Each structure stands twice: as C-alpha cells, then as structure tokens.
Amino acid sequence: MEFEHRSVLLEETVNGLNVRPDGIYVDGTLGGGGHAYEICRRLGPKGSIVGIDQDAAAIEAAGVRLKDFGEKVTIVRSNYRDMKSQLQKLGIDKVDGIVLDLGVSSYQLD
Secondary structure, eight states: OOOOOOOTTHHHHHHHHTOOTTOEEEETTOTTSHHHHHHHHHOOTTOEEEEEESOHHHHHHHHHHHGGGGGGEEEEESOGGGHHHHHHHTTOOOOSEEEOOOSOOHHHHO
C-alpha cells in the first residue's frame, strides 16, 4: 500500500510557527512530511528542520518528499517523546519551533 497523507491545518500550523529563515525546527510527527515541506519552503540557507517518526513507511515517504531540501533536513527514526535526547545527539540544545500532529493516521489504521 502506498503511503499517502494530507496534512490537517497545514497553513494555519506553519503560519503559527512564524518561521525564521535561519531557525531550527522540529516536526516530531513527521509522517509524510507535509508540515516539514512547508517549513522548509520558508527556510533560508542557514535554516534547518529535524523530522522525527517511528514509522518506516512514513520516513521513506518523507525522505522522498523532502529530498530537494538537502542538508536542511535531518530525519530521525524515533518517537517524539525522545525528542530531547535525539536533538542532543545532533548537537542541538534549543529550537525555534516544534510541530506535533497528534491526529490519527489513516495509513496506519489501514
């Protein structure tokens, strides 16, 4: 089955982050990368995002979707509850914004 996901409240969520071009952001529930993609579009050359998800299919789909953003994107296979330790492993001690889409994943239910 192909991974497909439509981000809910995408514009409202990303607009609420007030993305700074040089900021560091975390999408703690990366999924298919919809929120992360919109954040990346607003980042400048020094900005970055860390995407965290524990679902291998979601990580694969997000990796494809976000590949054009290159080194701005770091994808970590983990659970958002381990965000702090995962960020520490990457040498990140503070971020400018965090997204957590805590809704139900229809792909996972299917």
